[in-house]
Amino acid sequence: MTNPTPPKTMSDLIGPHLPYLRRYARALTGNQDSGDAHAVATLEAILADPTCFDHDLGGNVGLFKVFHSIWASAGAPVPEPGTGPRGQATAHLSKLTPNTREALLLHTVEGFTFEEIGEIMNISADEAGQLVDLARDEMQQAILGRVMIIEDEAIIAMDLEGIVAMMGHEVTGIARTRDAAVKMAMRDRPDLILADIQLADNSSGIDAINEILPELDVPVIFITAFPERLLTGERPEPAFMIAKPYQPDQVISAVSQAMFFASTETLRA
Template identity: 40%
Template sequence: MNAVTQGELLRALPYARRYARALTGSQARGDELVAQALRAGLPADVPGRLALYAGVSRRVAEQPGQRIPTRQRQILLLTGLEDLSMDDTAQVLDLSAEDTRAEAEAAREALRSIAATDIMVIEDEPIIAMDIRQLVESCGHNVVGIASDEAEAVEMARRLKPGLILADVNLGPGGDGISAVERILREQTTPVIFVTAYPERLLTAERLEPAFVISKPFEPIALQIATYQAVWGAAPVP
């Protein structure tokens, strides 16, 4: 019998949802993937909260035609987005530590070769916006515009047609990042990554929520793999 306790499961659920949504590219498909894993029963060979990540991971089949194989993307999401150690990731995916590290390095190398994306940033704090621009550009992408409030974001997206939107959730007196994105998506189909210091508040499955959520502060690899998944790498749910 799996050793995961109810308390561990409840604490892990929001983050398993984040992982599953990023893996599938959709709130609905990601949440269904988590539900399927729970209905099927969690792997008995993985301890604690890692069992939930394992249950989700083992229900996703390899996708043909991807520049980065599913297993490698899972490793990057688990280590870069979910902040698992390499050893914990190896347990989740039922791999040796050596194979996990080798796959991770191959995935990072593949990420470096992916074509740049034009990114629009929605962020009301100027210093944070500058930091995000530097980070985005260090990952090889182009920042085509920075909007500081909801109205500016809607107008800028309409004019620039970015390949990806990186949006803060809280814009202070300038409005709400989620509302800005909802308005933008009424007019165009653009992948969106939300950035927040409180990701668990956006991962409840109680309302319409984003598919891609990065915790503040974030590392370059988290942005790189989230960008790849948002633009190219979503996986179907069986």
């Protein structure tokens, strides 16, 4: 006689999905601290009132649904005073059609279906699809810039270059090692960097970025086959990250998002 499977606890249901909630929150805000604060508020809301978490939706959809109820009421971007990079970026975000950016990230980065996005955002699946399409159009037309790629695998580098060029951005170059990346960034300043973690000579894309950022304050999107190793919550982490293997839509969404932010929290030693 087999023992019945014990019911899952709240921790069992939502624990595996917390790293990805933090990733989503950071992408929405462009900042680790702000994104994590929204994620913490989500957990606090569930602890304070467990009935706000719908077990029938499953851990992932249920968790993001609670987050979205908080974000919708308190997380809408408000333009900041002045003309600095952060103020300009937030002003751009405020001009987007409401909920388009959220729907795009939920679909292309977090992998939710339109039906699941509808549950999370309290809209229909058709409305979710329309928001994603509108977000693509608005964000790709908003800001064009210069992108540097740090990637040692030639096929992936060419693929990323093609996606970025298709979006209308200029690719300043492709670096395969830490030293080459640093030299390239200093020689031809990019507006955004796409960086692999493990490079050809066993050097690290993280180390390259840590050397570049003190000189160039630009957004960074990390690309890795092991995102869970970076999203631990134990140290500064990337606001923008793509998991390998990626889909073109994920790259398009992340690049469009990051271009809105002239500075972003990234991994630092």
